[in-house]
Amino acid sequence: MEGLNMKYHSFTSVVSLSLLLLLCSTTTTCKAQLSSTFYDSTCPTALSTIQTSINAAISQETRMAASLIRLHFHDCFVQGCDASILLNDTATITSEKAALQNVNSIRGENVIEDAKAQVESVCPGVVSCADILAVAARDASVAVGGPSWTVMLGRRDSTTANLAEANSDLPLFTNTLQELIDNFSNKGLNARDMVALSGSHTIGQAQCFTFRDRIYNATNINATFASNLRNGCPQSGGNSNLAPLDTVTPNAFDNNYFTNLVEQKGLLASDQVLFSGGETDSIVNEYITTASTFNSDFASAMVKMGNIEPTTGSAGEIRRICSAVN
Ligand code: HEM
Ligand SMILES: *[C@@H]1O[C@H](CO)[C@@H](O)[C@H](O)[C@H]1NC(C)=O
Ligand SMILES: *[C@@H]1O[C@H](CO)[C@@H](O)[C@H](O)[C@H]1NC(C)=O
Ligand SMILES: *[C@@H]1O[C@H](CO)[C@@H](O)[C@H](O)[C@H]1NC(C)=O
Ligand SMILES: *[C@@H]1O[C@H](CO)[C@@H](O)[C@H](O)[C@H]1NC(C)=O
Numbered sequence: 001m002e003g004l005n006m007k008y009h010s011f012t013s014v015v016s017l018s019l020l021l022l023l024c025s026t027t028t029t030c031k032a033q034l035s036s037t038f039y040d041s042t043c044p045t046a047l048s049t050i051q052t053s054i055n056a057a058i059s060q061e062t063r064m065a066a067s068l069i070r071l072h073f074h075d076c077f078v079q080g081c082d083a084s085i086l087l088n089d090t091a092t093i094t095s096e097k098a099a100l101q102n103v104n105s106i107r108g109e110n111v112i113e114d115a116k117a118q119v120e121s122v123c124p125g126v127v128s129c130a131d132i133l134a135v136a137a138r139d140a141s142v143a144v145g146g147p148s149w150t151v152m153l154g155r156r157d158s159t160t161a162n163l164a165e166a167n168s169d170l171p172l173f174t175n176t177l178q179e180l181i182d183n184f185s186n187k188g189l190n191a192r193d194m195v196a197l198s199g200s201h202t203i204g205q206a207q208c209f210t211f212r213d214r215i216y217n218a219t220n221i222n223a224t225f226a227s228n229l230r231n232g233c234p235q236s237g238g239n240s241n242l243a244p245l246d247t248v249t250p251n252a253f254d255n256n257y258f259t260n261l262v263e264q265k266g267l268l269a270s271d272q273v274l275f276s277g278g279e280t281d282s283i284v285n286e287y288i289t290t291a292s293t294f295n296s297d298f299a300s301a302m303v304k305m306g307n308i309e310p311t312t313g314s315a316g317e318i319r320r321i322c323s324a325v326n
Pocket of ligand 1: 066069070175197
């Protein structure tokens with residue numbers, strides 16, 4: 001009996017050991033699973049504290065919802081979702097904020113820093129900045145009428161940033177459809193995820209330099225739409241002048257972004273390529289016909305994006321403040 005027990009015991013040990021090896025074999029750091037209940041015992045008020053803080057910031061400025069969703073995206077595409085985007089320049093860290101896709105463009109770092117300070121005051125040293133970014137993105141979506149989802153938790157914060165990877169891995173408004181598909185595929189996201197996630201351009205703003213070429217030179221653009229935009233975006237100068245990514249309903253998270261594309265009223269070239277006779281046209285049409293499909297696809301794609309290369313276990317750290325390593 002004892003022998004059997006021993007055998008059984010060592011059998012389960014072997015099984016769990018090989019499971020562990022399986023999870024650790026593909027990458028240098030083990031890929032532990034994120035969990036929706038990660039802070040349930042260590043910081044039960046974490047999520048409500050974050051939400052209160054995020055809602056207050058968005059009620060001050062609606063655009064902040066857009067900025068926070070984008071911040072999580074730009075975090076996850078560089079070294080995975082590890083809050084690397086929030087680190088400032090120091091003697092040893094070259095900030096990702098200097099990347100072409102981030103400079104004078106990412107917003108909301110202070111909102112995350114404030115939420116972090118609130119969470120630190122209830123549970124010091126427990127909740128990562130990377131998780132706060134993920135929760136803030138969900139709360140931002142909900143605050144402007146977008147879908148909700150269960151946020152997976154347990155990411156840890158990086159002790160490094162990677163400017164080169166920010167420059168190479170964050171998509172550009174000049175990318176072709178195939179390049180966008182490839183760039184997302186490199187992060188484990190398929191074309192459908194890419195189209196759904198681009199739907200967050202239903203809110204927020206873009207600067208003149210990102211759509212100038214399109215409104216002066218493109219042929220696949222509605223003439224009235226282009227002409228109206230030229231008023232606020234001169235041929236030279238006014239680089240940082242803003243225009244809403246969704247002209248029709250700029251502050252509501254809805255599926256109108258996709259209707260704009262079919263009417264050739266995508267603001268960025270990278271928006272319009274999603275409806276340009278290619279393989280993603282049918283997805284755009286589907287999201288126009290069935291808003292609920294867009295909402296559920298967006299929610300699943302956000303969870304998937306939030307799962308890119310998470311730092312877990314004993315790797316990384318829980319930062320005390322989000323803009324600097326401990
Ligand atoms: C498909 C490739 C994408 C490209 C090329 C792209 C490009 C851009 C550009 C150029 C801007 C304007 C930035 C500025 O002028 O300062 C912008 C804004 C924005 N992007 Fe994207 N984006 C892409 C995908 C995404 C994804 C996947 C998300 C989120 C899941 C996202 C969320 C946003 C939001 C919410 C804004 C508005 C930000 C604000 O108002 O502060 N984008 N994007
Ligand atoms: C995206 O993909 C293209 C090729 O598929 C590649 O040239 C480019 O460097 C990638 N990244 C960015 C930011 O464009
Ligand atoms: C329009 O395209 C031409 C040729 O590529 C380019 O030289 C010019 O700068 C573009 N105009 C704008 C406003 O981007
Ligand atoms: C362009 O948009 C305007 C309204 O914004 C519309 O009246 C017009 O019919 C559109 N033009 C084309 C060619 O679809
Ligand atoms: C990081 O930079 C921001 C913006 O300049 C600043 O507000 C913040 O205090 C900086 N953080 C640290 C730790 O210096």
